[in-house]
Amino acid sequence: MGDTEKIASLSSRGVSRRRFIQHASAIAGGGLLLGFHIMTRAAEISAPSAARTDFVANAFIRIAADDTVTLIMPSVEMGQGVYTSMSMLLAEELDVDLGRVKTEHAPADRQHYGNPIYIEQLTGGSTTTMGWFMPLRKAGASARYMLVSAAAGQWNVDPAALRTHDGMVIHDASGRSARYGSLVDRAATVKPPAAPALKDASRFRYIGKPVRRIDTPDKVNGKTEYGIDVVLPGMKFATLQSSPVFGGKVAHVDDSKTLEVPGVRQVVVLDDLVAVVGDHMWAAKQGLAALTVTWNDGPNANLSQDELWAALEKGAQSPGVPAKKAGDAPGHLSGDGIYEATYELPFLAHAAMEPMNCTVDVRADACEVWVGTQAMGKARDAAAAASGLKTEQVTIHNHIIGGGFGRRLEMDGISKAVRIGKHVSGPMKVVYTREEDVQQENYRPMYHMHVRAKIQDGKILALHHRITGPALLARWLPEFFIKNVDLDAVEGAVDMPYAVPNVLIEYVRQETPIPTSFWRGVGPNANVFAIESLVDKIAHVTNTDPLAFRRRMLQGNPRALGVLDLAAEKAGWLHPLTPGPVGTRVGRGIAVLSAFGSYLACVAEVSVSDDGNVSVTRTVTATDVGFIVNPDTLEAQVQGGTIFGITAVLYGQVTVERGRIQQSNFHDYRVLRFDELPQIETFFVPSNEKPGGIGEPGTVVVQPAIVNAVYAATGVQLTRMPINPKLLQKQVTT
Incomplete structure (x- = not known):
């Protein structure tokens, strides 16, 4: 058995995320999971x-x-x-x-x-x-x-x-x-x-x-100090503008008007960004607005969203590296009973409530950094590299974070702050404007998933799933990029909950000129969306109840079956929905997830107006995360993840034209608003299994449930997120 087959076989046996990573590490050469010296003197x-x-x-x-x-x-x-x-x-x-x-x-x-x-x-x-x-x-x-x-x-x-x-x-x-x-x-x-x-x-x-x-x-009384709250004696404030095109450089700067702004102290010009330093944030922001910068846009000056989609689709035509192989899927994918579809996900920004910020004090012999980061060790490494100092000369003061979602796993904000700080005497806080935050991101990758399935005796006999997208782990944790397979990109596919005897999961690495990173759910977002959507398509075309179709393939997976049955029961799956007002259609969809060491199922109910606008009216999620530490936190995470996932389906996309990110703030990078919140219900399956993760699964499982609910309401299946009301209206009417 080859290495990738060994890795895949672990997932096919329902191995948890942690065990999967441990065994995949051993296959890759062993020694990755070092002993943890908990009893250190x-x-x-x-x-x-x-x-x-x-x-x-x-x-x-x-x-x-x-x-x-x-x-x-x-x-x-x-x-x-x-x-x-x-x-x-x-x-x-x-x-x-x-x-x-x-x-x-x-x-x-x-x-x-x-x-x-x-x-x-x-x-x-x-x-x-x-x-x-x-x-x-x-x-x-x-x-x-x-x-x-x-x-x-x-x-x-x-x-x-x-x-x-x-x-x-x-x-x-x-x-x-x-x-x-x-x-x-x-x-x-x-x-x-x-x-x-x-x-x-x-x-x-x-x-x-x-x-x-x-x-x-x-947090309620204001005592909590986030990174953006740091105040040091003699501290200056800075804000910045990076090249609006990734890979671009500064060509010329006219700072004459900026230096006339009260409170502005200096302008720092680097090869790819400019920063204005002042006595306070308002001075820095006003100074930046007065700055005239000419940019050399570089090789990505004409990059368009259509070009990015075309490149991804072209990459998907090539055979991928097997991430999981069981039986003979290609040999069975012929004749009658073949179903296939292509599903795509766009770039997404993190748009955390606390904008990116970093306070630094760069001296000749030391560098101190005050920041909210998800990765302390990498933060110190990045500051050392940017300052030219040794790591032992760098001190990181970490803070509670006002939203991360994966954005603060990246070190670009720290590196930029330290690079600017090298030209400033004394401590300095860099704060991104919301526009800079949205347009200078490391985005959730675009993904392309093509799925083919063969149905026999009311079950999936063979499945071929080709995943095309960037390899985040190859850059961030190379130890987990095993035999050219990104373990994150294939999660949710190699460990899908269904019993399918013939499976081929392939991974095609396709990088983009736009920087990408982890976003709440990452690979499983794409793969669970694709698999659960195809399962629903097969159920509808064969006139099979989507719940019953899933249950047939989960008889050997009691944990997945348990959450599926619980979600269906609590949602009243067997009872028809009450019709909506005139001019609307209602629908109910279901999805199940096995990823992050946890099992979740979600039922979503939607209302679709004649003009194609979709409202999510109710979600019911059942979870089995193994042993629960704090049920209160668990419920909150599912609720928050659900809202995050609904936002992605209804509104979430970042697009590129002329090499520039088109979205800039919450007016055109929408998030779900209070008056749009559905009724969110969460139920737990008691378990003594090892704890699984819950920060991301709620975001992942609700997305295909919504897509399947729209399908049930309209007969139209969404294959590229987010929902486009005009396109949906056209498809429904034709």
């Missing part, structure tokens, strides 16, 4: 701001004499609630009140804070809970063991005779007790256990229970 840990009297149990826990417990957060909080869920894991095993746990950003330190799945120090891929569920529990259990051992030594009793409760070690036989804070000195001398005993789930106090987010109060 205190002397080896550079935990920030640790007082000398603190007990540094391991890379994650610091306990002060006043009983304060500090969790050094290995993941970044960008609205997804991980500060709460990760603190719950620690508090559970350490046996302290959750209210006593404080959080602190981890420093840039891959050795101690690299995500166990990726090793890279990052927050993304819906892997925070998957990666840290066991390490943080073990960290808490290890620290608890050390504290109990310290008390046992102090009282000269058997540790087995002691118990813990709310940050205290208790000896019931003698009535003695000791606060954790009083034991820190002695605990620091205890050797950590190699395999600390973990709590049985029956004794959980926090894990699995709904817990209010610990970061909400400070």
Whole structure:
């Protein structure tokens, strides 16, 4: 069996995202998933701001004499609630009140804070809970063991005779007790256990229970400091304009009017951007507006959206690299019962509520960066490269993020800020305007998916799925670009939930001149859209109920079948929809997902007006994410992901003309508005399986459910997002 066949076979057996990555890594040569030194001794840990009297149990826990417990957060909080869920894991095993746990950003330190799945120090891929569920529990259990051992030594009793409760070690036989804070000195001398005993789930106090987010109060009262809130003594403000055409360069700058703007201090001109530095943001922004810049647009000056689509479609004509191969799909894809379709996705921007920003202080011998980033290690590397300093001369101060969605996995904002900062004396904050934010993105890739299927005995006998698009991992995590297959680009296809005996999944790498990056869901967005749409097409053409058709192929996959049945039941699938007002059509669609180590199914209900406008009126999502840490966070993530996905279907697209991005702000890069929100219902399947991811699946599964609902309402299947009302109206009327 070849390497790609081995990788594919793992997914075909329902292997989780984490296990898939582990095995794919081993196939690629082994050694990618290095041992995580969770029990590192205190002397080896550079935990920030640790007082000398603190007990540094391991890379994650610091306990002060006043009983304060500090969790050094290995993941970044960008609205997804991980500060709460990760603190719950620690508090559970350490046996302290959750209210006593404080959080602190981890420093840039891959050795101690690299995500166990990726090793890279990052927050993304819906892997925070998957990666840290066991390490943080073990960290808490290890620290608890050390504290109990310290008390046992102090009282000269058997540790087995002691118990813990709310940050205290208790000896019931003698009535003695000791606060954790009083034991820190002695605990620091205890050797950590190699395999600390973990709590049985029956004794959980926090894990699995709904817990209010610990970061909400400070966000409400304004105490939370995002990257954009950083203020330093003597700090200047800057805003910038990069070449409007990617790859373009500065030809000439006239700054005479800019330097007349009150508060403007200087203009920095680099080869591909200009920046105006002032006493405050308004001065910098007004100065930039007064600046006259002539650009050399470079090789992409005439690039058009039609040209980009044509290049993608041309690339899709070539055979791809097998990402999964089972049976003989090509040999069965002939004769009667063949169904095929092509599906395409456009570029998408992230458009996070907090615009891109970065504060820097670049000196001859050091560089400090204040930023909200999803990847601390790469942030330090980027700042070092841009400043010309060594990595040990760079300090990254990370902040809570006002929305990431993958955008802040990229380092372009940090690199640009440091490059500008080299020409500015003292600290300087760079803030992007919304227009610069939208038009100087690393966009969700365009994707082209061609799917062919053979139907026999009411099931899919053979499936050929060719995926064409950029290889994000080849640039970002080369270890996961295995044998010319981008593991992210094929996710949601190689691990589809259906039992299909003959499968060929191919990947064609097709890069674009427009920079691309991860966007909430990435590869599964494309693949689940394509597969679930084709499944619905087959069901409709063969006059089969879409739910029944899916159920036939999920009998061997109880987790996928479980969420599908639950979503259908809660949505009332077997009961007809109430007709809409005159001039509208209503429809209901369904989709199922197996990706990110989780299983989801979604039913969407839509109303389509005679002029082709689509409103999503209700969504019902069932989830099986394995063991749930915080149900409250889980529900919020599905709700947020649903809104993100609806936005993509109804409005989401970034287009290019004359090499320039056409969208610039929320007036032409629409997001779902409050008065457009549907009724969103979320249900959970209890599970003791290993935790899966939830940050992205909600976004992914709702999209094909909406497309299938529109199909049910109109008889027209959307094959390229977003929905074009005029085109839909024309297709319906003809």
